[in-house]
Amino acid sequence: MILASGSPRRQLFFKELGLDFEIRLKEINEVYPTHLKGSEITDYLSKLKAQSFIDELNDNDVLITADTIVWMDGKAIGKPKNKQESIKMLKKLSNRTHQVISSFCITSSSNQIVVNDTTHVTFSDLNTSEINYYIDKFKPFDKAGSYGIQEWIGYIGIEKIEGSYFNVMGFPIQKFYQTILKSFC
Numbered sequence: 001m002i003l004a005s006g007s008p009r010r011q012l013f014f015k016e017l018g019l020d021f022e023i024r025l026k027e028i029n030e031v032y033p034t035h036l037k038g039s040e041i042t043d044y045l046s047k048l049k050a051q052s053f054i055d056e057l058n059d060n061d062v063l064i065t066a067d068t069i070v071w072m073d074g075k076a077i078g079k080p081k082n083k084q085e086s087i088k089m090l091k092k093l094s095n096r097t098h099q100v101i102s103s104f105c106i107t108s109s110s111n112q113i114v115v116n117d118t119t120h121v122t123f124s125d126l127n128t129s130e131i132n133y134y135i136d137k138f139k140p141f142d143k144a145g146s147y148g149i150q151e152w153i154g155y156i157g158i159e160k161i162e163g164s165y166f167n168v169m170g171f172p173i174q175k176f177y178q179t180i181l182k183s184f185c
Helices: 008-016 039-051 083-093 128-138 152-157 173-184
Strands: 063-072 075-077 097-107 112-123 158-162
Touching: 039 063, 039 097, 039 112, 063 083, 075 083, 083 128, 097 173, 112 173, 128 152, 152 158
Parallel strands: none
Antiparallel strands: 063 075, 063 097, 097 112, 112 158
């Protein structure tokens, strides 16, 4: 099994599942057609990430790629580039519900499956000092929507989730496990 992800959270999930895997990384320009919405974006990007590995797969290889976005008001909220973008994102999420959408793509030399999952997340009203503390302490610049549910902001700010907690962390691990069992075992 090949995990094509630099995400420490995804790597931890695979380790904790006891999977025998290696990590392979390639730089991908994560650009998608502007007409795509919600899970269409993450499906597209997870398949795009797999494309660059297709010619390198051996018969027994299984490649896993994934993508996660925060979706609100009909728009994808990506990763912040700096503290100012991070503040803006968290203020926008404050006291509102948004969706976290993740897709994973399982690719072998003869098959490709794409699965997505959506979780609804509701934040309480975050004040400026909470937002600044979180950003300064946790530097959430590698996270869609500028937050990690498993970090301090999740402890104090998330009122409710509907769906998979692990999906909000960036990978719907239960759906992945069930898909692997059905399709590749």
